[in-house]
Amino acid sequence: MTRTCVGCRALGSAEELVRVVVTDTGEVAFDLAGGAFGRGAWVHPRSACLANAARSGLARAFRRELRVSPEALVRALHRAAERRAAGLLMAARRARKLEAGSTAVQHAVSDRRAELVIVARDARAAAEHAFLSPLIASGRAVAHGTKGELGAYIGRPDTALVAVTDARIARALKTAIEWTMVPEPNAVSVGARRTIVSEAG
Incomplete structure (x- = not known):
């Protein structure tokens, strides 16, 4: 099913857009897991679309x-996506669909079981493993979080x-990580006296 x-104002699938809801108190919240009740609006997770949504698109929908700045909306998406990524890593662990550590990950890659490899951003030595090169080239290895954060998850x-x-x-994890890297738009004044943003991701 397509969304606008x-x-x-372009059409796209639910996989291409993110859902936004507004709470009873007027807070703008990202519903990345798709579990929030109530009316929702959809927006591409791109700087330009988020900026236009903040200026008028959400109020119209x-x-x-609604008073929210483009920068605040992008930052809220980042936070919601970080939580979404953490939740997916925890889900993979509970389902026993996760390998951790250089040796276990290398075995998963060799056995062609690794669908996605996450490399901690502060793990330069790990990123230089030869077995990661083809995965990085094909987009199946991405940098995310720190060693401490990945361990905690x-x-x-x-x-x-x-x-x-x-x-x-x-697939869902890679998408969430991509959403954490959406760049903030240039500072744009939307005449907002206050910003009301939260996340329900």
């Missing part, structure tokens, strides 16, 4: 005054490498 982006000490072996979780 409130930022650019929800037929109410999966219940281990500092962890430099993680491999997700479930295709569905891997």
Whole structure:
């Protein structure tokens, strides 16, 4: 089913856009997991679309005054996407669809079980493993989080490498990580006296 982006008005699938809801208190929230009740609006996770949504698209879609800056909306997406990525890593661990540590990840890659490899941003040595080169080239290895954060998500000490072996979780995780890197738009004044943004991701 197609949706209309409130930022650019173009049609797109639910996989291409992110859902936004507004709470009873007027907070703008990202519903990345798709579990929030109530009316929602859809927007491409791109700087230009988010900026247009903040300026007028969301207010038009929800037929109410909403005060939120483009920068705040992008930052809210980043935070919601970070939580979404953490939740997916935890889900992979619970489902036993995750390998952690250089040796286990290398075995998963060799056995062609690794759908996505996560490399901690502060793990330079780990990123230089030869077995990662083809994965990086094909987009199946991405940098995300720190060693401490990855370890905390999966219940281990500092962890430099993680491999997700479930295709569905891997696709959703890669998308969430991409959303954490959406650049903030240039400072744009929207005449907002205050910013009301939260996340429900």
